[in-house]
Amino acid sequence: xxxxxxxxxxxxxxxxxxxxxxxxxxxxxxxxxxxxxxxxxxxxxxxxxxxxxxxxxxxxxxxxxxxxxxxxxxxxxxxxxxxxxxxxxxxxxxxxxxxxxxxxxxxxxxxxxxxxxxxxxxxxxxxxxxxxxxxxxxxxxxxxxxxxxxxxxxxxxxxxxxxxxxxxxxxxxxxxxxxxxxxxxxxxxxxxxxxxxxxxxxxxxxxxxxxxxxxxxxxxxxxxxxxxxxxxxxxxxxxxxxxxxxxxxxxxxxxxxxxxxxxxxxxxxxxxxxxxxxxxxxxxxxxxxxxxxxxxxxxxxxxxxxxxxxxxxxxxxxxxxxxxxxxxxxxxxxxxxxxxxxxxxxxxxxxxxxxxxxxxxxxxxxxxxxxxxxxxxxxxxxxxxxxxxxxxxxxxxxxxxxxxxxxxxxxxxxxxxxxxxxxxxxxxxxxxxxxxxxxxxxxxxxxxxxxxxxxxxxxxxxxxxxxxxxxxxxxxxxxxxxxxxxxxxxxxxxxxxxxxxxxxxxxxxxxxxxxxxxxxxxxxxxxxxxxxxxxxxxxxxxxxxxxxxxxxxxxxxxxxxxxxxxxxxxxxxxxxxxxxxxxxxxxxxxxxxxxxxxxxxxxxxxxxxxxxxxxxxxxxxxxxxxxxx
Amino acid sequence: xxxxxxxxxxxxxxxxxxxxxxxxxxxxxxxxxxxxxxxxxxxxxxxxxxxxxxxxxxxxxxxxxxxxxxxxxxxxxxxxxxxxxxxxxxxxxxxxxxxxxxxxxxxxxxxxxxxxxxxxxxxxxxxxxxxxxxxxxxxxxxxxxxxxxxxxxxxxxxxxxxxxxxxxxxxxxxxxxxxxxxxxxxxxxxxxxxxxxxxxxxxxxxxxxxxxxxxxxxxxxxxxxxxxxxxxxxxxxxxxxxxxxxxxxxxxxxxxxxxxxxxxxxxxxxxxxxxxxxxxx
Numbered sequence: 001x002x003x004x005x006x007x008x009x010x011x012x013x014x015x016x017x018x019x020x021x022x023x024x025x026x027x028x029x030x031x032x033x034x035x036x037x038x039x040x041x042x043x044x045x046x047x048x049x050x051x052x053x054x055x056x057x058x059x060x061x062x063x064x065x066x067x068x069x070x071x072x073x074x075x076x077x078x079x080x081x082x083x084x085x086x087x088x089x090x091x092x093x094x095x096x097x098x099x100x101x102x103x104x105x106x107x108x109x110x111x112x113x114x115x116x117x118x119x120x121x122x123x124x125x126x127x128x129x130x131x132x133x134x135x136x137x138x139x140x141x142x143x144x145x146x147x148x149x150x151x152x153x154x155x156x157x158x159x160x161x162x163x164x165x166x167x168x169x170x171x172x173x174x175x176x177x178x179x180x181x182x183x184x185x186x187x188x189x190x191x192x193x194x195x196x197x198x199x200x201x202x203x204x205x206x207x208x209x210x211x212x213x214x215x216x217x218x219x220x221x222x223x224x225x226x227x228x229x230x231x232x233x234x235x236x237x238x239x240x241x242x243x244x245x246x247x248x249x250x251x252x253x254x255x256x257x258x259x260x261x262x263x264x265x266x267x268x269x270x271x272x273x274x275x276x277x278x279x280x281x282x283x284x285x286x287x288x289x290x291x292x293x294x295x296x297x298x299x300x301x302x303x304x305x306x307x308x309x310x311x312x313x314x315x316x317x318x319x320x321x322x323x324x325x326x327x328x329x330x331x332x333x334x335x336x337x338x339x340x341x342x343x344x345x346x347x348x349x350x351x352x353x354x355x356x357x358x359x360x361x362x363x364x365x366x367x368x369x370x371x372x373x374x375x376x377x378x379x380x381x382x383x384x385x386x387x388x389x390x391x392x393x394x395x396x397x398x399x400x401x402x403x404x405x406x407x408x409x410x411x412x413x414x415x416x417x418x419x420x421x422x423x424x425x426x427x428x429x430x431x432x433x434x435x436x437x438x439x440x441x442x443x444x445x446x447x448x449x450x451x452x453x454x455x456x457x458x459x460x461x462x463x464x465x466x467x468x469x470x471x472x473x474x475x476x477x478x479x480x481x482x483x484x485x486x487x488x489x490x491x492x493x494x495x496x497x498x499x500x501x502x503x504x505x506x507x508x509x510x511x512x513x514x515x516x517x518x519x520x521x522x523x524x525x526x527x528x529x530x531x532x533x534x535x536x537x538x539x540x541x542x543x544x545x546x547x548x549x550x551x552x553x554x555x556x557x558x559x560x561x562x563x564x565x566x567x568x569x570x571x572x573x574x575x576x577x578x579x580x581x582x583x584x585x586x587x588x589x590x591x592x593x594x595x596x597x598x599x600x601x602x603x604x605x606x607x608x609x610x611x612x613x614x615x616x617x618x619x620x621x622x623x624x625x626x627x628x629x
Numbered sequence: 630x631x632x633x634x635x636x637x638x639x640x641x642x643x644x645x646x647x648x649x650x651x652x653x654x655x656x657x658x659x660x661x662x663x664x665x666x667x668x669x670x671x672x673x674x675x676x677x678x679x680x681x682x683x684x685x686x687x688x689x690x691x692x693x694x695x696x697x698x699x700x701x702x703x704x705x706x707x708x709x710x711x712x713x714x715x716x717x718x719x720x721x722x723x724x725x726x727x728x729x730x731x732x733x734x735x736x737x738x739x740x741x742x743x744x745x746x747x748x749x750x751x752x753x754x755x756x757x758x759x760x761x762x763x764x765x766x767x768x769x770x771x772x773x774x775x776x777x778x779x780x781x782x783x784x785x786x787x788x789x790x791x792x793x794x795x796x797x798x799x800x801x802x803x804x805x806x807x808x809x810x811x812x813x814x815x816x817x818x819x820x821x822x823x824x825x826x827x828x829x830x831x832x833x834x835x836x837x838x839x840x841x842x843x844x845x846x847x848x849x850x851x852x853x854x855x856x857x858x859x860x861x862x863x864x865x866x867x868x869x870x871x872x873x874x875x876x877x878x879x880x881x882x883x884x885x886x887x888x889x890x891x892x893x894x895x896x897x898x899x900x901x902x903x904x905x906x907x908x909x910x
Contacts, residue, residue, distance in 0.1 A: 041794075044794075044798055046794050046797070046798075071797075071802075072794070072797040072798055073797045073798075073799075073800050073801055073802050073803075074800070075798075076800070077798055078798065079794070079795060079798035081791050081794070081795055083791075085789070085791040085792055085794075085795040087792060087796075087810060087814075088814070089813045089814055098796070098799055098801070098809070099799030099800050099801065144799065145798070145799070148799055148800055154798075363706060363710070366702070367699075367702050367703065367706065370698070370699060370702060371699050374695060374698055374699060399844060427844045427845060427846065427847055428844075428845075429842050429843045429844045430843065430857060431838070431842075431843055435838075435839075438738075439760065439842055442738050442742035442745070442748075442760075443742055443748065443760065444760040444842055445760065546859065550859075
C-alpha cells in the first residue's frame with residue numbers, strides 16, 4: 001500500500017499530486033514534461049518536495065510537516081531507469097549483486113539464482129551490459145532492482161528504449177512479471193498502449209495535476225476531459241447545458257471512433273457535429289478519419305465503404321444508445337486561492353535557496369579542512385629527514401649562494417675546505433647573480449654570498465643583507481670563435497669589419513654589461529661606426545656565459561665574448577681564444593660577503609677567510625683567474 | 630577517376646609526416662646515442678645524480694599524493710555541482726598550465742617568500758616555505774596539479790548522474806557509490822591525469838629554481854641537476870637527461886599497460902558473452 005502527496009514548484013507550473021496505490025500497478029501517463037518523472041524521483045527521494053509525504057505500508061519515507069526525509073539509499077525501493085542505467089564496468093552478475101553485497105554468501109547465492117531464473121538470465125550471467133539487447137538490459141535492470149526485495153517498484157518509461165518490433169513482446173512479459181509481484185508498482189509512460197497493458201490503474205497527468213484516475217476501461221469509457229480523450233484515442237465533446245433549475249452545467253458526451261456515423265449530408269441523430277477531414281489513416285478493415293470542426297474527432301469507417309477524401313466537409317452523428325453522456329466530475333480540486341498559493345511559492349523559494357546555500361557551505365568547508373590537514377601533515381611530518389642531508393655526528397651545514405661564473409673554483413675550494421674541516425658541510429647554489437640576489441632577499445638561509453659584480457652586492461649592503469664585502473677573484477674578457485673560425489676573426493677590430501653572427505650576454509647580466517663597455521671603449525679609437533656595426537651583428541643575447549660558450553663551440557655563432565676562465569679544458573678543443581687589448585678590456589671582479597641573516601655567521605667568516613687566503617686564491621689561479629691585487 | 634595530382638599530394642603529405650615525427654623523436658633519441666651505455670652509466674654513478682634522482686622521485690611522489698588527495702574532491706566538485714562562476718573557476722584552475730613556470734615561481738615567492746604575504750606572517754611561527762624541500766613539493770604541486778584536475782574533471786563529467794541515482798536506490802550510500810561506481814568509471818581519466826601530472830612534476834624546473842633554489846641534495850631535483858651539470862660537465866648532463874627520459878618513458882608505458890589491462894578484462898568477458906548475446910528477444 002503506497003500513498004503520497006506532493007507539491008513542488010517546477011519551472012512552468014506547480015506539481016500537485018495525491019494518489020493511493022494498493023499492491024498493484026499504477027501507470028502515470030502524460031506528455032513529456034508534465035511532471036510524471038519528477039513524481040517518481042520524489043517517491044525515490046532523489047528530489048525533495050516543497051510539501052507533502054510518502055507512506056508505504058504505514059511507514060513514512062517523506063513528511064515535510066514532520067521534517068522527515070529518509071535518504072534514497074534507506075528507502076528500499078526498486079528503480080528501473082529509462083535506459084536501464086546498467087553499470088558498464090560490471091558484468092550481469094555483478095550488476096545484480098551490486099545492491100546486496102552486505103548479505104551472507106548463501107543468501108546472496110539464493111537470491112541471485114532466484115532472479116536469474118525469474119527473468120531468464122541464466123545464460124547471460126558473465127556478459128557485460130554493452131553486449132546485451134535492449135530487452136535483455138531491461139530484464140537485468142529489473143533483476144537488479146528486485147533482488148534487493150524492494151517494498152515499492154518504480155519504472156521510468158520502461159519500454160521507450162526498445163524498438164517497435166520487440167516492444168509488444170516485452171510489454172506482455174513485463175505485465176506478467178508485474179502481476180506476479182505483490183508490491184505496489186508505479187510505471188511512468190507517455191504511451192497509452194503501454195499504460196493500458198501494464199497498469200491496473202491509470203492516472204492521467206497534465207501540467208503537474210492529476211486529471212483522472214481509474215481502470216483503463218473507466219478511462220476510455222468516460223474520459224474526464226478532451227485532453228484525456230485525445231490521449232487514449234477516443235472522442236469527447238463538452239456541451240454547456242441548462243438543467244431544470246436553470247443552473248449552467250457542462251455535459252460530457254463520449255463515444256468511440258467506431259460508434260459514430262459520417263456522411264456528406266446531415267444525419268438525423270441525437271448528437272451531431274460537422275467538420276473537415278484533415279487526415280485519413282488506414283487501419284486494416286477500416287479507415288480512421290481525423291475530422292476538424294469546433295474540435296477534433298476520430299471516426300472509423302469500413303474501408304470498402306469509404307469514399308471520403310481529405311478536405312471533404314462532413315457531418316458526424318452519434319445515436320443516443322451509443323453515446324455516453326455524463327456530468328463533468330471534478331476529479332481534482334485545484335481551485336485553491338491564488339493569493340495563498342503565491343505566498344507559498346515565495347516561502348518555498350526562500351527555503352530552497354537556503355537549503356542550497358547550506359549545501360554549498362558544507363562542501364567548501366569539507367574541502368578547505370582536507371587541504372588544511374594535508375598541508376599541516378606535510379609540514380610537520382618528518383620529511384625533512386628525507387632530504388638526503390643525512391649527516392652523522394655534529395656536522396654543521398652551511399649554504400652558499402654563488403654566482404655561476406665561479407662554479408668550478410668554488411667547487412674545488414669547498415671540497416678542500418670540507419676535507420680540512422670534517423665537521424662542516426657546505427651546500428652551494430649556483431645561479432646568475434640577479435637570481436641569487438633575489439633568493440637572498442626572499443629569505444634563502446645562506447651564510448655566504450658571492451656576487452659577479454659590484455652593483456648587486458652594493459644593493460644588498462644597502463638593504464642590510466650583507467655588511468662588509470671583499471674582492472675574491474679577478475677575471476677578464478676574451479673573444480671566442482669556433483675552432484675553424486668561419487668568419488675569419490683575428491682581433492677585436494675584426495668584429496666591426498667582418499660579417500659574423502655575434503653572441504653576447506644580455507645587458508642585465510655582468511658579462512653583457514662588460515661586453516658593451518668594451519665595445520664603447522674601442523669605438524673611441526675604431527670610429528663611431530664600430531659600435532653600430534658590432535651591435536648590428538648580434539644574433540642572440542644570452543643570460544649566462546655557458547650558453548654563449550655552448551653556442552659558439554657548437555658553431556651556432558661566429559664569435560662571442562666570455563670570461564677567460566670560462567673557457568675550460570672541455571671547450572678548449574672546440575673554440576679559439578682571442579685576447580682583447582688591455583686598454584679596452586674591462587676587469588670583472590667577483591665580490592664575496594658573509595650574510596647578516598645567515599644561521600652560522602662565525603663559521604661563515606672562517607670560510608670566507610680561507611677563500612681569501614693564499615690557499616683559496618691559489619685555486620682561483622689554477623683556474624686561470626688573474627691575481628686580485 | 631584518379632586525379633593526376635593525387636600521388637604528388639600523397640608524397641608531400643608523407644614527407645610532412647616523416648619530418649614532423651623525426652623532429653619530435655630525434656632530439657629525444659640523441660640523448661641516448663651520443664654516448665655508449667657504459668659511459669652513460671659511469672657518468673650517472675655519482676652522488677650528485679643519485680641525490681637528485683632520489684630527491685626527484687621522493688618529492689614528485691609526495692606531490693602526486695597531495696595532488697590526488699586534494700585534486701580529486703576539487704575535480705568532482707567542479708564536474709558535478711552547477712554554481713554561478715563554475716566556468717570561471719575552471720579557467721582559473723587551468724591557468725598554471727599556460728602560465729610560464731617562472732611566473733609560478735615568482736608568484737609563490739611573493740606569497741610564501743620571507744617578505745611575502747603569507748611568508749612574513751608564518752615566519753614568526755618559525756615556519757619557512759621557500760628554499761627548502763617543502764618549497765620543491767609546493768612548486769611541483771602548483772605546476773602539475775591542473776593536469777590531474779582537468780583530466781579528472783572530464784572523467785567525472787562523463788559519468789551520467791543516473792548511475793549514481795540508481796546506485797542509491799539499490800541501498801548504497803553516496804560515499805560507497807563514489808568508490809564502487811564513480812571511481813571505477815572514471816579510472817581511465819584519473820590514471821591518465823595522474824601520469825601526466827607526475828610527468829610534469831618530474832620535469833618541473835622553472836618554478837623550482839625560482840622558489841626552492843638549486844641546492845644539491847636539498848632542493849636540486851634532476852632537471853636542476855641537469856641544468857647545473859650543463860654548466861660544467863655536459864656529459865653528466867646528457868647522462869642525467871637520458872635517465873630522466875627513461876623514467877618518464879617507463880612511467881608512460883606503465884600507464885598505457887594498466888589502461889590496457891583494465892580494458893582487456895572487459896574485452897575478454899565481452900568475447901565470452903558474444904555467443905550468448907544472440908539469445909535475445
